[in-house]
Amino acid sequence: MNKKSLLKPSRRDVLKYGVASSALAMPFVSRAWADTVELNMLAWYGHGEPDVVAEFEAANNVKFKPKYYAGGDNMLALIAQSPPGTFDVILSDAEFVQQLNEAGYIDELNAADYPFDDFLFDEWKQFPGHWKDGKLYSAMVRCGHLGVSYNTTAISAEEAQSYNCYWKPEIKGKVGHFDWHLPSLGQMSLLNGNASPFDIDEAAWGAVKEKTKSLRPQVGGFFDYGGTFNGLKNGEMLAMAGIGDWITGVLEKDGAKVASVVPKEGGIQWTESWSIGKGTKNADIAKKFIQYMLSPEGQVHSARMAAYPGFAITKGGRKALNEKDPKEAQRTGQVDGAANDPVSLIKDGRIKYRGVPKQQSLEVWNDFWSEYKGS
Amino acid sequence: MATSQHRDFYAWFWRLPLLVWQLLFFVVPLGFMFVMSFWLVKNYRMTPAFAFDNWAKMLGWNIFWNSYLYTFSLALVATILASLLAFPAAYGLAFKVNETTRRWALFFLIIPFFTSYLVRVYAWQVVLAGNGVISAMLAWVGLGPLSLLNTAYGTIIGYLTLAFPLVVILQTISLASIDGRLIEAAHNLGCGRLRTVFAVIIPAAKVGLIVAALFCFILAFGDFVSPYYLGGSKPPTLSIMIIDSTKSGQQWPRAAVIAVVMILTLLAVAFASVTTAYRRRG
Incomplete structure (x- = not known):
C-alpha cells in the first residue's frame, strides 16, 4: 500500500486489512471467550477419545488431555515420574488402586456422590482395595473378562472351552501373548487349578512357571495392543493368551473370525476404576466426569468404546445399552438371564478378579516373564 | 601476537556451540544415566543410592547375555548384508551413470526418510505375513506359504529398511570421491x-565403506521397532529389554545398566572400525 492509499484506503483495502486484523486477534478473543478447562487424564488407550468423552467435553466446556499407558505398573511408573497434581483423573486397573492410595497419588472420594445403589453386583460396591478404613478412593466404572481368544477357523468352540487348546499341535508358532505378565500367568494359574490364581504358594508358583514354559514352543510372539490386534486380524496368530473380548470384540465387529470365551477352568476379570489425582486443581469437574461415566449415558459410551469394549456395571447402564445397542448387549451377554451374563458367571464362581501376586513380589513374576520371553 | 590471539578467539567462537551442545545433550545425560544405574527402586520410586544391585542382577542374568548375543548377531548380519547388497548399487551410481542420474538416484534414496520408520515397518507386516505378497510368491513357486513375520528374518528386513538407503548413499559418496586417475592407472x-x-x-x-557399515550397525543394534513389530519380540533384543524394564516396575536403573552396556559396545565397535579404517597397509 502506498502513502496515498494509506491516507485514503479503498473499500477493498478496508476489507482486506480488517480481515487480517481479526485473524491476528482471534487467539486472544477465543481464549477470553471460551475459557475451556483442560483435564489431564491418565488412562489406558481409548478413554480420552471422542467416542467416549466428546459429549461430556461439549456439555462442560472441558478438553481432555490424555496420557495413555499399557499395564498397571506402567501407570504407576508414569505417576511416579510426574510432579504431584499432573493428572486430574486417573483410570486404574482395580488391583493397582491400593498401591495408588498407599503412595498418596489419589484423593478420597465421597461415596454419596456416586450411584453405588445402582450397581449390578453387590460385591462391586466394596471392590477390594477401593476402600480403606471406611473411606472410598476409587470408583469402579467398567470391567471385562479374559479367557481364550481364538480364531474360529483354527480352533473349535469345544476346544476353546479349555486353555489346553493353546498346546494344540496345529497352531504351533501361532499362539501369541499380550505382552503383560499378569493376565497370561493368571490364566496358567487357573489352568493349574488354583482357585485364587494370584494368591499361590511357592510350590504352586513353581508349577505355574513350568506350565508356562511348556507353552513356549507354541508361541509366535509377544505383542502390545496394536500387535495383538493385527496378529489376530491378519491370521498370523490363531490364539492369544492374556486377552478377551476387549480385543476380539472390536475385531468381531469388523468381521474377523475371532471370538473369546470363558473356558471351563475359569476366566479373569479386568476391572477399571476412576480416581481423582491428588493435588488436582480441577477436583469438581473431575468428580463430575466420574459421575458422568457412571451415568447411563457414560456407561453406554464405556461399554461400546471403540478402542476396547467393556461391561456396563450399573443397572441403568445395562438398561440404556439394551435400548441403544441391543445387538452389542446380546453379543456380550449383558442381558438379564443370558447364559453368558457376566454377573452370572461371577456368581457361578467361574470368574476371578485379576490381582497382583500375593505371596511373591510383582518383580518375581515380572522377572520370570522376561526369562520366559527370552527362552 | 595479537593476531594469534584473535585467531584463537575466532576458532573457539565457532567451536563453542558444538562443545556446549555435546556437553548439555550428550555428556550430562550420559553421566546421569550412569549414576542412575546405581540407584534403587522402592515402591515404584527411584531412590538415589550407590548400590551395585542392578549391575549384579543384569550382568549375572543369563537372559541378559542371551539377549546381548542375539542383538549383536542380528546387527552384525544386517551390517554385512547391507554392505554387500549396497556395494553394487553404489558402484553403479559412482562409476556407471552420469552426474544427473546420480543426483536423482541419491534424491530417491533420501525419500524413504521422509516417511515414518514405524509406518514403513507396519507396511512390511502386510508384506511379510503368511497371507502376504512374499508368502504368495513363494507358494507360487512351490516353496510356501511361509510367514516371515515375527521371525529373525523379519527383524533383519526391518533393519535393512532403516539402514540400507543410508549405506548406499554413504558408499556412493565414498566411491565417487576416489581419484579416477588411480583406476585409469x-x-x-x-x-x-x-x-x-x-x-x-x-x-x-x-574409510567411507567402513563408516557406512558402522552406521548400519549402530542403527540396527539400538533399534526397537523392527525386533518388536517384525520380530515379535521373540526373543527380546536389548532395546526391548530396556522398554520391558521401564514399563514394568519402573526399573529405570536396570534399564540404565542395559543402556550403558549398549553404549560401551557401540563405542568399542566404533573405535575398532575407525582404527581399521585408518590403518595403513603394510
Whole structure:
C-alpha cells in the first residue's frame, strides 16, 4: 500500500486489512471467550477419545488431555515420574488402586456422590482395595473378562472351552501373548487349578512357571495392543493368551473370525476404576466426569468404546445399552438371564478378579516373564 | 601476537556451540544415566543410592547375555548384508551413470526418510505375513506359504529398511570421491576389472565403506521397532529389554545398566572400525 492509499484506503483495502486484523486477534478473543478447562487424564488407550468423552467435553466446556499407558505398573511408573497434581483423573486397573492410595497419588472420594445403589453386583460396591478404613478412593466404572481368544477357523468352540487348546499341535508358532505378565500367568494359574490364581504358594508358583514354559514352543510372539490386534486380524496368530473380548470384540465387529470365551477352568476379570489425582486443581469437574461415566449415558459410551469394549456395571447402564445397542448387549451377554451374563458367571464362581501376586513380589513374576520371553 | 590471539578467539567462537551442545545433550545425560544405574527402586520410586544391585542382577542374568548375543548377531548380519547388497548399487551410481542420474538416484534414496520408520515397518507386516505378497510368491513357486513375520528374518528386513538407503548413499559418496586417475592407472597397468575393484577401489574407499557399515550397525543394534513389530519380540533384543524394564516396575536403573552396556559396545565397535579404517597397509 502506498502513502496515498494509506491516507485514503479503498473499500477493498478496508476489507482486506480488517480481515487480517481479526485473524491476528482471534487467539486472544477465543481464549477470553471460551475459557475451556483442560483435564489431564491418565488412562489406558481409548478413554480420552471422542467416542467416549466428546459429549461430556461439549456439555462442560472441558478438553481432555490424555496420557495413555499399557499395564498397571506402567501407570504407576508414569505417576511416579510426574510432579504431584499432573493428572486430574486417573483410570486404574482395580488391583493397582491400593498401591495408588498407599503412595498418596489419589484423593478420597465421597461415596454419596456416586450411584453405588445402582450397581449390578453387590460385591462391586466394596471392590477390594477401593476402600480403606471406611473411606472410598476409587470408583469402579467398567470391567471385562479374559479367557481364550481364538480364531474360529483354527480352533473349535469345544476346544476353546479349555486353555489346553493353546498346546494344540496345529497352531504351533501361532499362539501369541499380550505382552503383560499378569493376565497370561493368571490364566496358567487357573489352568493349574488354583482357585485364587494370584494368591499361590511357592510350590504352586513353581508349577505355574513350568506350565508356562511348556507353552513356549507354541508361541509366535509377544505383542502390545496394536500387535495383538493385527496378529489376530491378519491370521498370523490363531490364539492369544492374556486377552478377551476387549480385543476380539472390536475385531468381531469388523468381521474377523475371532471370538473369546470363558473356558471351563475359569476366566479373569479386568476391572477399571476412576480416581481423582491428588493435588488436582480441577477436583469438581473431575468428580463430575466420574459421575458422568457412571451415568447411563457414560456407561453406554464405556461399554461400546471403540478402542476396547467393556461391561456396563450399573443397572441403568445395562438398561440404556439394551435400548441403544441391543445387538452389542446380546453379543456380550449383558442381558438379564443370558447364559453368558457376566454377573452370572461371577456368581457361578467361574470368574476371578485379576490381582497382583500375593505371596511373591510383582518383580518375581515380572522377572520370570522376561526369562520366559527370552527362552 | 595479537593476531594469534584473535585467531584463537575466532576458532573457539565457532567451536563453542558444538562443545556446549555435546556437553548439555550428550555428556550430562550420559553421566546421569550412569549414576542412575546405581540407584534403587522402592515402591515404584527411584531412590538415589550407590548400590551395585542392578549391575549384579543384569550382568549375572543369563537372559541378559542371551539377549546381548542375539542383538549383536542380528546387527552384525544386517551390517554385512547391507554392505554387500549396497556395494553394487553404489558402484553403479559412482562409476556407471552420469552426474544427473546420480543426483536423482541419491534424491530417491533420501525419500524413504521422509516417511515414518514405524509406518514403513507396519507396511512390511502386510508384506511379510503368511497371507502376504512374499508368502504368495513363494507358494507360487512351490516353496510356501511361509510367514516371515515375527521371525529373525523379519527383524533383519526391518533393519535393512532403516539402514540400507543410508549405506548406499554413504558408499556412493565414498566411491565417487576416489581419484579416477588411480583406476585409469590400474587399467593401464593391465589390472582386470574385478581386480581393480578389490585392489584399488575398495582400499581407496575403505574409510567411507567402513563408516557406512558402522552406521548400519549402530542403527540396527539400538533399534526397537523392527525386533518388536517384525520380530515379535521373540526373543527380546536389548532395546526391548530396556522398554520391558521401564514399563514394568519402573526399573529405570536396570534399564540404565542395559543402556550403558549398549553404549560401551557401540563405542568399542566404533573405535575398532575407525582404527581399521585408518590403518595403513603394510
